[in-house]
Amino acid sequence: MGATIESEIATARPNQDVFSGVLQQLTADDRQIVVVTSDSRGSGKLVPFGHKFPEQIVEIGIAEQNLVGVAAGLASAGKKAYAVSPACFLTARALEQIKNDVAYSDNPVRLVGISAGVSYGPLGTTHHSLHDFAALRAINNMIIVAPADNFETEQAVKLSAAINKPVYLRFGKKPMPLLNADETSFEFGKGRVVKKGNDIAIIANGETVYPALLAAEKLREEYGLQATVVSMHTIKPLDVELLKTLSENTKAIITVEEHSVNGGLGEACASYLLQHGYKKPFKIMGIPDEYTVTGSQVEILNHYNISQHGIADVAVQLLATI
Amino acid sequence: MARKSIAYRKNILKYIVGANAGHTGGCLSCVDILNVLYNNVLNVSPATFASPDRDRYIQSKGHCVEALFVVLADHGFFPESDLETLCKYKSHYIGHPTRKVNGIEQNTGALGHGLPLAVGTAIAAKMDKKEYRVFTLLGDGELPEGSNWEAALTASHYKLDNLCAIIDKNSLQITGSTADVCNTDPLDKKFESFGWAVMQVDGHDLKQLAETFAKMPFETGKPNLVIAHTIKGKGISYMENQVKWHHGVPNKEQYEEAIVELDHALALV
Numbered sequence: 001m002g003a004t005i006e007s008e009i010a011t012a013r014p015n016q017d018v019f020s021g022v023l024q025q026l027t028a029d030d031r032q033i034v035v036v037t038s039d040s041r042g043s044g045k046l047v048p049f050g051h052k053f054p055e056q057i058v059e060i061g062i063a064e065q066n067l068v069g070v071a072a073g074l075a076s077a078g079k080k081a082y083a084v085s086p087a088c089f090l091t092a093r094a095l096e097q098i099k100n101d102v103a104y105s106d107n108p109v110r111l112v113g114i115s116a117g118v119s120y121g122p123l124g125t126t127h128h129s130l131h132d133f134a135a136l137r138a139i140n141n142m143i144i145v146a147p148a149d150n151f152e153t154e155q156a157v158k159l160s161a162a163i164n165k166p167v168y169l170r171f172g173k174k175p176m177p178l179l180n181a182d183e184t185s186f187e188f189g190k191g192r193v194v195k196k197g198n199d200i201a202i203i204a205n206g207e208t209v210y211p212a213l214l215a216a217e218k219l220r221e222e223y224g225l226q227a228t229v230v231s232m233h234t235i236k237p238l239d240v241e242l243l244k245t246l247s248e249n250t251k252a253i254i255t256v257e258e259h260s261v262n263g264g265l266g267e268a269c270a271s272y273l274l275q276h277g278y279k280k281p282f283k284i285m286g287i288p289d290e291y292t293v294t295g296s297q298v299e300i301l302n303h304y305n306i307s308q309h310g311i312a313d314v315a316v317q318l319l320a321t322i
Numbered sequence: 323m324a325r326k327s328i329a330y331r332k333n334i335l336k337y338i339v340g341a342n343a344g345h346t347g348g349c350l351s352c353v354d355i356l357n358v359l360y361n362n363v364l365n366v367s368p369a370t371f372a373s374p375d376r377d378r379y380i381q382s383k384g385h386c387v388e389a390l391f392v393v394l395a396d397h398g399f400f401p402e403s404d405l406e407t408l409c410k411y412k413s414h415y416i417g418h419p420t421r422k423v424n425g426i427e428q429n430t431g432a433l434g435h436g437l438p439l440a441v442g443t444a445i446a447a448k449m450d451k452k453e454y455r456v457f458t459l460l461g462d463g464e465l466p467e468g469s470n471w472e473a474a475l476t477a478s479h480y481k482l483d484n485l486c487a488i489i490d491k492n493s494l495q496i497t498g499s500t501a502d503v504c505n506t507d508p509l510d511k512k513f514e515s516f517g518w519a520v521m522q523v524d525g526h527d528l529k530q531l532a533e534t535f536a537k538m539p540f541e542t543g544k545p546n547l548v549i550a551h552t553i554k555g556k557g558i559s560y561m562e563n564q565v566k567w568h569h570g571v572p573n574k575e576q577y578e579e580a581i582v583e584l585d586h587a588l589a590l591v
Binding site: 061072097104 | 445
């Protein structure tokens with residue numbers, strides 16, 4: 001597996017690049033797709049989209065509330081509106097528009113949060129989105145998806161165009177290797193098992209699935225432990241059936257996310273598990289409730305143990321409590 | 323149409339009293355505008371509400387929903403008797419517009435949302451080369467919301483002459499005079515500098531309102547703004563220009579006094 005992952009790195013692309021490419025493919029056959037941007041087409045890799053489909057891109061300028069409100073108006077008139085903006089701004093500054101104009105009015109806007117999590121690294125707290133899962137989870141009528149690799153991204157973008165519902169897609173900037181070429185099923189609300197094992201389950205999403213998979217390799221090679229690794233790309237609706245299976249078939253569960261430990265994937269899983277009688281060791285890994293350390297994305301994630309070694313260490317410690 | 327305005331006012335009071343809740347003053351300031359829009363301007367009816375070619379009306383000042391409900395009921399979007407459930411347990415008829423009610427385009431209530439929604443819809447009409455127009459009604463008290471000004475920029479940037487924003491300028495909001503709370507005057511100059519074509523009207527003069535809307539687009543390539551000068555609580559002497567009627571509900575005696583005044587006005591039409 002390790003060798004497989006290494007070979008995938010050469011062809012790995014950032015998920016938000018894949019988003020742009022797939023959207024261009026879809027738009028060639030679907031004139032109802034409209035991209036709405038807030039001076040964000042460069043970071044959203046949408047400059048080629050703008051060149052190819054100048055009639056299907058609406059530039060708003062740096063005004064995220066208006067971005068989402070206008071996108072909702074477009075959606076209400078039948079457009080497949082993709083509102084693309086850095087996740088940090090999209091889901092905080094325009095939160096009321098997301099709540100009311102998209103979700104409550106049921107205007108099927110595709111919200112696309114780019115450069116999510118701590119992708120902006122040393123640019124700091126203003127540019128980090130560590131709140132978006134928590135904020136959007138509390139809003140009714142919202143599908144929340146953080147694809148892990150290029151395959152999941154392609155599938156998620158295609159699915160978002162096919163369904164006519166409010167959805168939030170969250171992408172980062174880091175090239176993401178394919179996780180498991182054999183596991184080719186993808187649907188919103190169904191976690192993707194990318195590796196199977198009976199000792200511990202590591203449930204991650206977005207760009208943290210990859211270090212989780214590397215951690216599973218380390219656990220096998222150095223400790224002889226078998227880990228299941230799940231890409232829980234959809235946080236809402238959560239795949240509780242899979243959670244139930246994991247809780248029954250493994251000895252402990254770790255969740256990993258590029259998000260605050262408050263209100264994200266981990267607490268969503270914990271809420272289900274606790275209310276359904278789960279009594280085994282459980283650990284939420286994410287960004288703690290503090291101002292993040294300065295560094296690149298990788299440095300920040302490493303600092304908080306969201307790394308191959310960090311996740312493996314936590315797994316060993318957790319299993320040692322049994 | 324003048325008789326309709328009075329009948330609408332009577333129903334607004336009736337259902338606000340029935341619900342023991344509502345934004346009485348603002349409903350009475352905007353109901354003449356709604357009268358003209360639905361009876362003279364908008365190409366929309368229960369039969370055409372699902373049509374992609376219908377004119378759109380989005381009420382940004384969602385708290386004055388009782389006026390809109392009364393006008394929609396008059397147009398057969400739902401039975402008027404439904405309004406007896408206004409704000410009651412499990413009713414779809416809540417204190418702000420919701421799409422669960424036939425005829426409502428967008429769920430509003432939080433302020434500063436109508437104009438961006440209308441701008442997006444008007445852009446879609448331009449993209450699709452459709453003839454429908456998009457109207458949105460704002461209160462003057464909601465203008466400090468920055469999203470309005472963001473959308474005002476976008477509207478002129480995209481030359482949305484199929485968009486009409488109407489400001490119900492009754493000059494009062496919950497705290498007091500809008501000039502004292504946050505002065506937004508001169509609205510005409512502000513919007514003109516943002517690239518809009520602006521007309522000012524007496525918001526209770528039905529003929530003037532109809533003639534104004536008939537002039538759309540006021541200037542080719544510019545979004546339309548109608549500043550409607552209105553009186554909060556219009557039609558009920560003791561309510562007019564009194565801030566306490568922003569969301570005041572008349573008691574039994576006050577209600578009866580208001581109905582007597584409206585019936586008297588009806589007899590004079």
